[in-house]
Amino acid sequence: MALKYAIEVKGVTQLMMMKADVLSRFDQLKIATYYEYRGKKIDHLPYSIEPDDLKPIYKKMNAWQEDLIQTTSVDQIPKALQ
Numbered sequence: 001m002a003l004k005y006a007i008e009v010k011g012v013t014q015l016m017m018m019k020a021d022v023l024s025r026f027d028q029l030k031i032a033t034y035y036e037y038r039g040k041k042i043d044h045l046p047y048s049i050e051p052d053d054l055k056p057i058y059k060k061m062n063a064w065q066e067d068l069i070q071t072t073s074v075d076q077i078p079k080a081l082q
Contacts, residue, residue, distance in 0.1 A: 032056040
């Protein structure tokens, strides 16, 4: 959600993901896709964030087990990461 907001505000047209190798070997990854804010489901960061009013809603995704350290091309990236 924070990344989505940064993209909207800054007008990002391309992204580069770094450090995916540290996520290897997890069974699942939890990705925040929405927030519950004051009892409502929202897909953006509210202007004023009060920690007690904001709860992330996660989507679980399968991770990958492959070691990415020697990855040198896109075709070597595990499907779960793609």
